[in-house]
Amino acid sequence: MESMLAPGRGARKEQGGSRSAADDTMPGAGTIVWGPDAPLDPDAATTAGLLAADPDSARPRPRRTPPAAAVVPLAIEHVAIVACDGSRCIFPDSTVLVNAQGVIERIGESDALDPYIPREYRRIPGRGRFLMPGLVNLHAHGFSDGALGAFGGPKVRAFHAFRHSFLGRTARARRDLDFARSMMAEQLAAGVTTVRTGGDMGYEMVALRDAVNAREMVGPRIVASGPTIGTPHGRRTSRRMLDASTLEAARDSCRRNIEAGVNCLSLSITADAGDDIDVSELSHVQMTERQIRAVCAEAHRRGLLVAARCLSSQAVHTALLAGADIVEHGAALDRESLRLLRRNPLSLRGWSALVPMLFEAQTRATLPQSELGQSDAARANARLVCDGVAKGVRQADLADVAIGVGTDSGVTFMPQYAMWRELDALVRFGGLTRAQALHCATLQGARILGIERVTGSIEEGKYADLVMLEGNPLRHLRELESPTLVVARGVALWKPRPRRLPELDRMLDVI
Structure with a gap:
């Protein structure tokens, strides 16, 4: 971290200080800092209809050309930089310069850099505030805001029944794309600048990823998985999965996703913690090692990572033996699984990663059964999974x-803006320190995705994926709930405000 600062500078404890009067001259809440004079309405940029769906095509297609996401050079001044490297290092009174390509070009002490800031750079006051890397969410969904309905309840069953009806097949691509776009805007407003999707309705996230990469819209960097690959008699939501019931079907489903343009694969190899099944069935692995290995081999030939949903120790072990790069949701780990996580000869990079979803497990294990629509069997499963994770x-x-850190945002009771809650759960229930949790949600997450050279930390030469907070996240992780500034590849959003679900928030606050 010292290398990113002026020569001879070391880490020091943060220093307080009141914000300057320049704060009052900044744009209003939710404003995207596009140009030096006229801010753009964020609704026009993040939620405008940018793409249309073609029901006859695997991938949605552009509807019209949206305004380009122009990057205005920025100078974030007099801010305390939180290293997020696993330590508690903070570099006070720093200035970060972001060029017109959205890349961090200079970092140093404010007194040394301020006289040399070019006039065309928009100055953003950071005195008394804290700047950290943008968050990396390794498991999210764009098909819901988290308040769709109870687990396995009639609303969910009716929803999936409609999706697979004649009318549903015609309308769903457009609806999926529109909804996913708004959900990614919610992620960005919550400080998430990189999202890996953990299973999509179709290939709507591929289209959004391409639009973001082309700077046709503002959004987080997206690693799109496409539809999850699983067995038709597996999870209760299996109708949105691609078939992997045989070895050849698993390969075909993998190729289908790859041909559609995904840059990650998602497998589901165990039942869901909310399924109304006997506890003994929860550990059953629903894909064989050969089937999982076939998908991993096909994906690895194309340089793609494979993530496997595992809710039992046996499933984790099987997935790792087959070469899975990421095991997610999680369970208790045996000695062999720990060895394979550190050194996995069949994985893409020779090692694998764990992406637990601890807060989601806590919601299913602790919220009232009446609110969750849970049977006694489902509650027993949820408690077993929660303890294992x-x-x-x-x-x-x-x-x-x-x-890494994933939220499973989009499933019931997991809103898109709940990233800070997962970090808090990793500290309270998983035993990590706040510094460790922040590292897992930034640089470690980028490393797991293989993009640590371009994002994940505040370093010269990396993209400006940044979050500015009013308070120190090393003291209170809830500071992440309301960012003052989010910067995604150089495009700055001032005081973003995700659409909150107050009743759900009150329920989640008691966990």
């Missing part, structure tokens, strides 16, 4: 395994 996090931490 927490134990797995502690084991992985002690074994120096790569741990």
Whole structure:
């Protein structure tokens, strides 16, 4: 971290200080800092209809050309930089310069840099505030805001029944794209600048990824998985999955996703914690090692990562033996699984990572059954999974395994803006420190996706994926709930405000 600062400068404790009067001259809440004079309405940029769906095509197509996401050079001044490298290092009174390509070009002490800031750079006051890398969410969904309905309840069943009806097939591509676009805007407003989707309705996230990369719209960097690959008699939501019931079907489903343009694969190899099944069935692995290995081999030939949904120790072990690069949701880990996580000869890069979803597990295990629509069997499953996920996090931490952060945003009771809650759960229930949790949600997450050279930390030469907060996240992770500024590849959003679900927030606050 010292290399990113002026020569001879070291880490020091943060210093307080009141914000300057320049704060009052900044744009209003939710404004995108596009040009030096006239801010653009964020609704026009982040939620405008940018793409249309073609029901006859695997991928949605552009509807009209949206305004380009122009980058205005920025100078974030007099801010305290939180390293997010696993330590508690903070570099006070720093200035970060972001060029017109959205890349960090200079970092140093404010007194040294301020006299040399070019006039065309928009100055953003940071005195008394904290700047950290943008968050990396390794598991999110764009098909819901998290308040769709109870697990396995009639609303969910009716929703999936409609989606697979004649009318549903015609309308769903457009609806999926429109909704996913708004959900990615919610992620960005919550400080998430990189999202890996953990299973999509179709290929709407591929279209959004391409639009963001082309700067046709403002959004987080997207790693799109496409539809999850699984068995038709597996999870209760299997109708949105691609078939992997046989070895050849698994290969075909993998190729279908790859041909559609995904840059990651998602497998589901166990039942859901909310399924109304006997506890003994929860550990059953629904794909064979050969089937999983076939998907991994096909994906790895194309240079793509494979993530496997695992809710039992047996499933984790099987997935790792087959070459899975990421095991997600999680469970208690045996010695062999810990060894394979650190060194996996069949994975793409020779090691694998754990992406636990501890807060989601806590919601299913602790919220009232009446609110969740849970049977007694489903509650027993949820408690078993919750205990296993927490134990797995502690084991992985002690074994120096790569741990990332995913929220499962989009499933019931998991809103798109809940990233800070997952970090808090990793600290309270998984035994990590706040510094470790922030590292897992930034640089470690980027490393797991293989993009650590371009994002994940505040360094010269990397893209400006940044979050500015009013308070120190090393003291209170809830500071992440309301960012003052979010910067995604150089495009700055001042005081973003995700659309909140107050009743749901009150329920989640008691966990």
